Amino acid sequence: MDANQKHETSPEAADRKEGMRLLARATLAELAAAWEAILDKPEVAPVRGPETGLVMVRGRIGGGGDPFNLGEATVSRATVRLSTGEVGHGQLLGTDKKRARYAAIFDALFQNNAHRPAVEALHRLIAARLATEDRQKAEETAATRVDFFTMVRGED
Amino acid sequence: MYVAVKGGEAAIANAHRLLADRRRGDRALPSITIEQVVEQLGLAVDRVMAEASLYDRALAALAVRQARGDMIEAIFILRAYRTTLPRFGYCEPIDTAAMKIERRVSATYKDLPGGQLLGPTFDYTHRLLDPSLIGDGPVAAPAVKEPGEHIMRVSDILDGEGLIEGDGQMPEGHLAGDLTREPMEFPMPRDLRLQALARGDEGFLLALAYSTQRGYGRTHPFVGEVRIGEVEVELDLPELGFAVSLGTIRVTECQMVNQFKGSAKQPPQFTRGYGLVFGQSERKAMSMSLVDRALRTDEFSEDIVAPAQDQEFVISHADNVQATGFVEHLKLPHYVDFQAELDLVRRMRREAARAPEQEATEQNREAAE
Structure with a gap:
C-alpha cells in the first residue's frame, strides 16, 4: 500500500502513466516511424507476450454509485526487456499485438535517459494528434447545440 | 433414451x-x-x-x-x-461524467449547463427513404462551432436540491458479481441485473420497456439525460502500482427519472433507472433504464403485477444467445423422442376406440340384470 501511494504521488510515475496513456492510442505507423528513427537501438527481449486477452469493463450504478460489470473488451499486452536493462509494459484495447509490443518498447526506452527525449517527442506527436481529433469532434458536436427561442404570442 | x-x-x-x-x-x-x-x-x-x-x-x-x-x-x-481468450483483469469503473460527449439531450430541463447537443441523431429526420443514397455521392463535412461550457449531469442538478435519490449503492461490503463467472441465482442483486440487462436483447428489452409505458408496471418516466461519447478504460497494473489507460470506448448512458411517493422513512423524491450500453444505442440504453427501474420493486415495496417487474422472468429471458439456442435446437433431430410420442398417441387412440365397446357391453349387462 505504501509502495502504491509512493508511485501514485511520484512525478516520475505520473509521467510514465501519461506516456502509457498516449502509447495506447498511438497508430502503428507512428510507432514504427519513431522506432525506425532511433539510431542506437538496444536489443529487445520478450518477457511476456505479446498476447491478446480480455478485461472486464465496469460501470457505476447511476453513473457514480457502486460498480457493476458492464462487459468485456479485448486487450493486447506485452512486456519487454532492453539490452540496456529497462523493462517496459505495453497494453492497449484491441487485438493488435504489434502495437502492444511497440508500446512496451517505448515504455522501456522512456526509462532510459539517453532515449527519453525521443520517446517524449513521440508522446508530444501523439498528444498533438489526439488534441486535434478531440477538438474537431467537440466542435462538430457543438454545432448541433439547440438554441431555443420563444415564439411571440399573438396576445391582445 | x-x-x-x-x-x-x-x-x-x-x-x-x-x-x-x-x-x-x-x-x-x-x-x-x-x-x-x-x-x-x-x-x-x-x-x-x-x-x-x-x-x-x-x-x-x-x-x-x-x-x-x-x-x-x-x-x-x-x-x-x-471464451477462447484469457481474462487479464477487471478495469477501474469508467467515469461517464468525464465522457467526451458526442450527443447529450435531456427531456427534463430545456436550458441545462452544456445545452442540448443533438449529435448524429436520426431524430427529426422524416424517415423518408432517400433514393439519392443509391449513388451515394459526396457528403458535406460537418458544421463546426466553438464548444461551450462544461456538460453537467442532470442527476447532479436534481441531487443538489435533494429531490432525487443518489446514484445506486449496494449494501456495505458487497462485491460486484460477475455473470460470466457465477451461475445465475434469484433474487439477483441490482449490479448483476444491470450486467444481464447490458448484454440483453435489444428487442426484448424494448418490448418490456414499452409494456411499462402502457401500464404493465407503470413507473412515470422522464429522460433525465441520454449521453453518448467516449470514456477512458483504465486497468490497474500490480507490477507498477498504478492504473494505466488502455484507450477509450464509446458508450451510451441513460438516466431515467421516475416518480415515487415517498414513505414513512423517506420524504417524496424522484427515483431512478439506469442504462449503460457499449457503443451508440440510445434505444437500448433507454429500454434498459426503464426495465432497471421496474425491477427495483423490493427497494420501494412495490407489488409485482407485471412481467417487467419480475426479475426471474426478465433476466432469464433477456439473453438472445441462450434464447436462440433453446428455440432453434428444436429443429435438430428428435426422431426417437417423436417416435415414442407417436407410439403413445397410437396406443391412446386404440384405447379410446375400445372404450365405447366396453361401455356398450357394460350397459347391456346392466340392462339384462
Whole structure:
C-alpha cells in the first residue's frame, strides 16, 4: 500500500502513466516511424507476450454509485526487456499485438535517459494528434447545440 | 433414451460450402471490407458488441459479415470467440461524467449547463427513404462551432436540491458479481441485473420497456439525460502500482427519472433507472433504464403485477444467445423422442376406440340384470 501511494504521488510515475496513456492510442505507423528513427537501438527481449486477452469493463450504478460489470473488451499486452536493462509494459484495447509490443518498447526506452527525449517527442506527436481529433469532434458536436427561442404570442 | 446414429457428413460439408458461397454472393461485386462494415454499418457493429458483451469493433464487424448480417448469429459467434481468450483483469469503473460527449439531450430541463447537443441523431429526420443514397455521392463535412461550457449531469442538478435519490449503492461490503463467472441465482442483486440487462436483447428489452409505458408496471418516466461519447478504460497494473489507460470506448448512458411517493422513512423524491450500453444505442440504453427501474420493486415495496417487474422472468429471458439456442435446437433431430410420442398417441387412440365397446357391453349387462 505504501509502495502504491509512493508511485501514485511520484512525478516520475505520473509521467510514465501519461506516456502509457498516449502509447495506447498511438497508430502503428507512428510507432514504427519513431522506432525506425532511433539510431542506437538496444536489443529487445520478450518477457511476456505479446498476447491478446480480455478485461472486464465496469460501470457505476447511476453513473457514480457502486460498480457493476458492464462487459468485456479485448486487450493486447506485452512486456519487454532492453539490452540496456529497462523493462517496459505495453497494453492497449484491441487485438493488435504489434502495437502492444511497440508500446512496451517505448515504455522501456522512456526509462532510459539517453532515449527519453525521443520517446517524449513521440508522446508530444501523439498528444498533438489526439488534441486535434478531440477538438474537431467537440466542435462538430457543438454545432448541433439547440438554441431555443420563444415564439411571440399573438396576445391582445 | 438416446440412440446414436451416424450420417450426413457429406450433406453437412456441402451445406457449409453452399453457405460460404451464398455469404459471398455475386462474385462480380466487390467483397465488403471489415473497415467498411465498421465505418458504414457502425450501429450494427455496436449492437453486436453490446449483446455479445465484448467491445471490439473489428471482431464484431467480422462477425456481422460472417453471419451475413444476421445479428443474433453474429452475437453468438462473438460470444463464442470471447471464451477462447484469457481474462487479464477487471478495469477501474469508467467515469461517464468525464465522457467526451458526442450527443447529450435531456427531456427534463430545456436550458441545462452544456445545452442540448443533438449529435448524429436520426431524430427529426422524416424517415423518408432517400433514393439519392443509391449513388451515394459526396457528403458535406460537418458544421463546426466553438464548444461551450462544461456538460453537467442532470442527476447532479436534481441531487443538489435533494429531490432525487443518489446514484445506486449496494449494501456495505458487497462485491460486484460477475455473470460470466457465477451461475445465475434469484433474487439477483441490482449490479448483476444491470450486467444481464447490458448484454440483453435489444428487442426484448424494448418490448418490456414499452409494456411499462402502457401500464404493465407503470413507473412515470422522464429522460433525465441520454449521453453518448467516449470514456477512458483504465486497468490497474500490480507490477507498477498504478492504473494505466488502455484507450477509450464509446458508450451510451441513460438516466431515467421516475416518480415515487415517498414513505414513512423517506420524504417524496424522484427515483431512478439506469442504462449503460457499449457503443451508440440510445434505444437500448433507454429500454434498459426503464426495465432497471421496474425491477427495483423490493427497494420501494412495490407489488409485482407485471412481467417487467419480475426479475426471474426478465433476466432469464433477456439473453438472445441462450434464447436462440433453446428455440432453434428444436429443429435438430428428435426422431426417437417423436417416435415414442407417436407410439403413445397410437396406443391412446386404440384405447379410446375400445372404450365405447366396453361401455356398450357394460350397459347391456346392466340392462339384462
